[in-house]
Amino acid sequence: MRHIxxxxxxxxxxxxxxxxxxxxQTYTPRLVVNGMIQAGSAIHxxxxxxxxxxxxxxxxYVEIDDCQVxxxxxxxxxxxxxxxxxxxxxxxxxxxxxxTYRIELNHNRLPNASCETTVPGSVNIISATGITGDDFExxxxxxxxxxxxxxxxxxxxxxxxxxxxxxxxxxxTTSSPYFGADPLGDGENYYWNDAMLxxxxxxxxxxxxxxxxxxxxxxxxxxxxxxxxxxxGCSESYYRYKSSxxxxxxxxxxxxxxxxxxxxxxxxxxxxxxxSSKSIVSVSF
Numbered sequence: 001m002r003h004i005x006x007x008x009x010x011x012x013x014x015x016x017x018x019x020x021x022x023x024x025q026t027y028t029p030r031l032v033v034n035g036m037i038q039a040g041s042a043i044h045x046x047x048x049x050x051x052x053x054x055x056x057x058x059x060x061y062v063e064i065d066d067c068q069v070x071x072x073x074x075x076x077x078x079x080x081x082x083x084x085x086x087x088x089x090x091x092x093x094x095x096x097x098x099x100t101y102r103i104e105l106n107h108n109r110l111p112n113a114s115c116e117t118t119v120p121g122s123v124n125i126i127s128a129t130g131i132t133g134d135d136f137e138x139x140x141x142x143x144x145x146x147x148x149x150x151x152x153x154x155x156x157x158x159x160x161x162x163x164x165x166x167x168x169x170x171x172x173t174t175s176s177p178y179f180g181a182d183p184l185g186d187g188e189n190y191y192w193n194d195a196m197l198x199x200x201x202x203x204x205x206x207x208x209x210x211x212x213x214x215x216x217x218x219x220x221x222x223x224x225x226x227x228x229x230x231x232x233g234c235s236e237s238y239y240r241y242k243s244s245x246x247x248x249x250x251x252x253x254x255x256x257x258x259x260x261x262x263x264x265x266x267x268x269x270x271x272x273x274x275x276s277s278k279s280i281v282s283v284s285f
Contacts, residue, residue, distance in 0.1 A: 063087030
């Protein structure tokens with residue numbers, strides 16, 4: 001009976017196959033906008049043109065340099081640009097915490113687009129301690145108070161090499177209760193070398209995060225090794241984008257897997273405009 005069922009399933013699958021013609025002429029390319037606004041830094045965005053699903057996978061990005069781009073701060077126009085440099089539009093305006101920024105783009109060939117994000121309030125790491133145990137097991141504990149204007153956080157750890165200005169992102173693991181199913185339902189909030197945290201998981205308004213650093217090249221002499229801890233207070237748009245991106249990266253792409261839509265907050269186009277505030281501390285071992 002089992003063999004009959006399998007044969008029936010195969011015949012059913014073959015019999016139900018249907019080709020749906022795709023007319024590439026109906027595809028309308030759109031503006032793709034990508035930008036990360038950071039408090040205390042000049043604002044810049046990358047603008048390219050989207051490509052058809054049938055385009056060559058290795059196709060070159062089409063950079064758009066002839067957009068009319070307007071930057072608004074709390075609904076007030078602060079700067080306009082009429083040309084980009086290899087798809088990059090750089091404003092002289094410096095972003096501030098707590099401000100909402102909107103960018104409007106007009107193009108003579110592609111549909112107009114706009115995007116908006118709010119820069120979170122300032123964040124501050126109040127302590128960062130490092131311990132090196134046997135077999136070079138290195139642990140770092142970070143503490144920071146929950147900001148009134150930041151609901152989402154990202155944690156990054158970088159290794160600093162002796163007698164060099166080079167750094168590299170450090171992989172780590174953790175058993176912190178802050179991790180698990182994403183409260184927003186957009187994907188996973190933990191991915192090897194960075195963390196996306198939601199402040200609803202914090203207790204008493206303070207976060208304490210223990211990290212076990214992986215492959216951290218510690219020579220064994222106390223105080224001779226340094227790591228850099230970076231805490232970002234992130235906009236909701238960045239949190240949703242990163243969560244959906246990780247869900248996409250973890251998708252097996254199988255026949256029965258669910259399609260994953262990468263989060264976008266660009267109206268009339270594609271891409272992401274996000275914002276963050278940053279706190280950086282050095283950790284010695």
